[in-house]
Amino acid sequence: MGKILMFMGGVIAGAIIGGAVTLLLTPQSGDSLRGQARQRYQVALDAGRQAADERKQQLVNEYEAMKRGEVQIFPKD
Numbered sequence: 001m002g003k004i005l006m007f008m009g010g011v012i013a014g015a016i017i018g019g020a021v022t023l024l025l026t027p028q029s030g031d032s033l034r035g036q037a038r039q040r041y042q043v044a045l046d047a048g049r050q051a052a053d054e055r056k057q058q059l060v061n062e063y064e065a066m067k068r069g070e071v072q073i074f075p076k077d
Contacts, residue, residue, distance in 0.1 A: 026033060065071045 023030075023033075028036075062071065066073065
């Protein structure tokens with residue numbers, strides 16, 4: 001158990017140090033980085049919502065087809 005805790009502590013410390021070094025060596029200002037991060041987050045969020053809406057519509061169409069008897073859940077032998 002001690003080895004796992006030491007490993008996790010090293011991972012966390014490495015992530016913190018890596019993040020700090022990245023922020024210090026980045027040629028852009030903090031406002032610019034925050035704006036880019038916010039924009040990327042919004043794009044990812046929009047893409048996720050679009051994918052969810054498309055999947056929802058696909059499932060609704062499949063459900064309606066099953067109700068009409070066009071698709072069988074369990075094929076008859």
